Amino acid sequence: MKKNSKQNSRWMHGKFKCNGYRMTKAREAILDILANTKDHLSAEDIYLAIHKFYPNIGLTTVYRNLEMLVNIGIVVKFDFGEGRSKYELSDHYSEKGHHHHLVCKECYKVIDYSDFMKDELNFLKNTENGLSQKYNFEIRDHLIQFFGICESCRK
Amino acid sequence: MKKNSKQNSRWMHGKFKCNGYRMTKAREAILDILANTKDHLSAEDIYLAIHKFYPNIGLTTVYRNLEMLVNIGIVVKFDFGEGRSKYELSDHYSEKGHHHHLVCKECYKVIDYSDFMKDELNFLKNTENGLSQKYNFEIRDHLIQFFGICESCRK
DNA sequence: TTGATAATGATAATCATTTTCAATTAAGGA
DNA sequence: TCCTTAATTGAAAATGATTATCATTATCAA
Numbered sequence: 001m002k003k004n005s006k007q008n009s010r011w012m013h014g015k016f017k018c019n020g021y022r023m024t025k026a027r028e029a030i031l032d033i034l035a036n037t038k039d040h041l042s043a044e045d046i047y048l049a050i051h052k053f054y055p056n057i058g059l060t061t062v063y064r065n066l067e068m069l070v071n072i073g074i075v076v077k078f079d080f081g082e083g084r085s086k087y088e089l090s091d092h093y094s095e096k097g098h099h100h101h102l103v104c105k106e107c108y109k110v111i112d113y114s115d116f117m118k119d120e121l122n123f124l125k126n127t128e129n130g131l132s133q134k135y136n137f138e139i140r141d142h143l144i145q146f147f148g149i150c151e152s153c154r155k
Numbered sequence: 156m157k158k159n160s161k162q163n164s165r166w167m168h169g170k171f172k173c174n175g176y177r178m179t180k181a182r183e184a185i186l187d188i189l190a191n192t193k194d195h196l197s198a199e200d201i202y203l204a205i206h207k208f209y210p211n212i213g214l215t216t217v218y219r220n221l222e223m224l225v226n227i228g229i230v231v232k233f234d235f236g237e238g239r240s241k242y243e244l245s246d247h248y249s250e251k252g253h254h255h256h257l258v259c260k261e262c263y264k265v266i267d268y269s270d271f272m273k274d275e276l277n278f279l280k281n282t283e284n285g286l287s288q289k290y291n292f293e294i295r296d297h298l299i300q301f302f303g304i305c306e307s308c309r310k
Numbered sequence: 311t312t313g314a315t316a317a318t319g320a321t322a323a324t325c326a327t328t329t330t331c332a333a334t335t336a337a338g339g340a
Numbered sequence: 341t342c343c344t345t346a347a348t349t350g351a352a353a354a355t356g357a358t359t360a361t362c363a364t365t366a367t368c369a370a
Binding site: 020021022024026056057058059060061064065083 | 346347348349350351352358
């Protein structure tokens with residue numbers, strides 16, 4: 001739990017209110033954890049991190065709030081094939097900015113990358129346009145992930 | 156269970172043997188189901204389809220064999236965010252050929268597309284090269300998916 | 311046909327995620 | 341500040357997909 005909790009709760013307060021939600025300790029704590037990590041955390045990771053400061057916030061509450069945060073677009077849920085979901089602040093709210101993931105099939109380590117974005121933007125623009133027309137599909141989102149074997153797992 | 160079961164079992168027999176596996180009724184049936192559908196089936200879907208012809212093949216066996224088939228690269232496992240995995244014959248063994256997926260966030264209908272592959276190949280080639288060098292990562296695989304709302308869910 | 315061993319089926323166990331429901335709390339107005 | 345009300349919570353139980361166990365059966369090379 002780091003310094004800018006206050007800031008987070010301030011900028012989120014409005015966002016929550018206009019969606020009919022309240023600002024609670026649990027929500028503030030979850031956002032705080034997510035804002036101050038570079039890792040990709042599971043619901044349980046987040047629960048454990050929060051638990052040190054607020055031992056009475058339960059895992060259920062963490063799950064419930066993550067779902068809500070995903071729904072209003074503040075958090076993104078990922079599946080890296082590990083058997084449980086991982087969560088990140090969405091690009092817009094994160095210091096990381098736009099990025100994609102490179103996932104080790106062996107140890108599930110995840111590397112964020114934001115290189116080669118020109119190629120990617122080109123590809124995405126063309127493909128999204130083409131697909132939405134051809135298949136009459138309203139495209140909301142995309143997922144690009146690379147899988148492989150990381151340096152340490154290769155040794 | 157359609158006509159070409161015999162064919163399937165024939166071309167798979169060798170593949171299995173050289174990996175130390177045996178050809179069994181369950182494996183033949185799973186491949187047969189997958190070869191004769193355009194859908195994306197869950198383990199249970201496959202189990203149910205097989206069950207009509209071989210009522211004594213259990214769900215456990217289907218799971219076990221799917222895992223094995225994924226391991227030797229004949230089958231690919233997908234997660235469309237529905238809470239259970241879906242399986243397809245891999246590109247090389249399927250009549251579908253190389254394709255990606257367009258997933259409806261509402262009803263989880265999946266559209267296969269293979270348009271815009273020039274853009275995609277370009278993007279993939281550059282990105283994979285760049286990433287594997289920069290991050291010293293041996294890239295094995297990639298996942299590209301688009302999510303949105305399909306025609307009928309928009310009405 | 312037979313022996314070694316891979317594969318199977320039934321059942322129980324796991325494990326992440328959800329549901330239930332009574333108790334608590336945030337937030338806006340009196 | 342106090343009240344009201346609906347949103348939120350925690351604990352516990354339920355769910356649902358997937359895996360592990362283990363005794364039995366089936367495959368296939370010799």
